[in-house]
Amino acid sequence: MTIMDDLIERYLAGSLEGDALKDFEKRREEDPVLEERLLRCREMESVIRNAAQEIDAVPLSADLQALVQKVERGKHIAVTAPVRSGGAKVSNWLAGLLPPPVWATGAALAASALAFVLFGLPSKAPLKNEAIVLAGANVSALADYLPSGAVEDGVTFTGSFQRDGETIICRVFQIKAADTPSGLVCADGADWTLVAFTERPKQAYSPAGTRSDLIEAHLVGMARLSPTDEAVFLAKR
Amino acid sequence: MQDWTADILDCIPRLRRFAYTLTGDTSDADDLVQICLEKALRKSSQYTDGGDIGIWLFKIMRNAFIDEKRADGRKPNFVELDHPTSMAQPDAAPAPDTMFAHGEVMAAITALPEDQRMVVALILVNGHSYKEAAQILDVPLGTVMSRLARARRRVEDKLAAERRIA
Incomplete structure (x- = not known):
């Protein structure tokens, strides 16, 4: 490791201050090699993050799934577990990662209905919760320009997918503000269609996760676009 | 619940x-x-x-x-070289002109020593702050920074080498 690597890391960590920071910024302006190095660091961060996020689309192992279900039902809660104050939280992503429960037998129909509600009706449609509102209001707009990995309005896209020889592009999204519920939008032309974003009765919201049957079914045979290809696609939108 | x-x-x-x-x-x-x-x-x-x-x-x-x-009988291969070792300028290794397959990237990451892999996982993958990573790993902030700097360099070198072989 070089002195410059050390300095760059301190800069990226935000720990350069005062004169050291001014000196670094000045050098950055004058030294194209340093600027290139910083750019490459950021590119590599994106490449690494995207690679590691692949596991998001992999179903939980059977053992882990069983444990999670037990925890969710409260069977593993120790009597000494601390109870925190504050609003109730729902582990939203679980609905997508666990096997489809009874409520999901009509998931395809529900998704179609939801897509209609979210994209086909005026904004005064009775949207039930924050996650759904976010999805209806923002996702279709953000899908036109927000690159995967970036976050805007609490929404992030975890990947864009396409089949060879087809023009349709699908983008998996997560809503950070609502504890990462997920969904899928697809476009073949100008407009995005919400393909999968389900909710569970009697819960505030519990949309499909990135491995839900609906999302997975739509992604079969599709390949993840590289950041470069995705940027080209978004530039054309 | x-x-x-x-x-x-x-x-x-x-x-x-x-x-x-x-x-x-x-x-x-x-x-x-x-x-x-x-x-x-x-x-x-x-x-x-x-x-x-x-x-x-x-x-x-x-x-x-x-x-x-x-x-498993495999000791973590921690490497402790937390001080800069040369005054060399940042080299101009070729920037990736095409993106790497995820498998290539994961192979480069898992080839890192565990201590470097942990900071990559916490900071670059999960978005923890350097301070949080230092807390989790129970090491000083400077150690986190030097490990991450070394990890970045290693992953880049590994991927560049793969690209040259290809």
Whole structure:
């Protein structure tokens, strides 16, 4: 490791201050090699993050799934577990990662209905919760320009997918503000269609996760676009 | 379901990414998450209410990973070279002109020493701050920075070498 690597890391960590920071910024302006190095660091961060996020689309192992279900039902809660104050939280992503429960037998129909509600009706449609509102209001707009990995309005896209020889592009999204519920939008032309974003009765919201049957079914045979290809696609939108 | 348990469950996606970055294998990653959760549930009385449950859980996972490696008879290959070793300028290694396959990237990450892999997993993959990573790994902030700098360089070099071979 070089002195410059050390300095760059301190800069990226935000720990350069005062004169050291001014000196670094000045050098950055004058030294194209340093600027290139910083750019490459950021590119590599994106490449690494995207690679590691692949596991998001992999179903939980059977053992882990069983444990999670037990925890969710409260069977593993120790009597000494601390109870925190504050609003109730729902582990939203679980609905997508666990096997489809009874409520999901009509998931395809529900998704179609939801897509209609979210994209086909005026904004005064009775949207039930924050996650759904976010999805209806923002996702279709953000899908036109927000690159995967970036976050805007609490929404992030975890990947864009396409089949060879087809023009349709699908983008998996997560809503950070609502504890990462997920969904899928697809476009073949100008407009995005919400393909999968389900909710569970009697819960505030519990949309499909990135491995839900609906999302997975739509992604079969599709390949993840590289950041470069995705940027080209978004530039054309 | 108590909020505390919900908080644990909400951490699972990030725990899985951390575990996947450490192990390089989705099945091993889920095994590690399972071990981590079971330990967390057993040790729930040790969790201090109001503390950051994420940091507590990631500490448990880090320790579980090290324990598993020891149990496998493979000692973690920590490398402690936390001081800059040369005054060389940043070199102008060729920037990636095309993106790398995820498999290539994960192979480069899992080839890192564990201590560097952990900071990559926490900071670059999961978006923890350097300070949080220092807390989880129980090392000084400067150590986190130097490990990450070294990891960046190694991953780049490894990927560049793969590209040259290809």
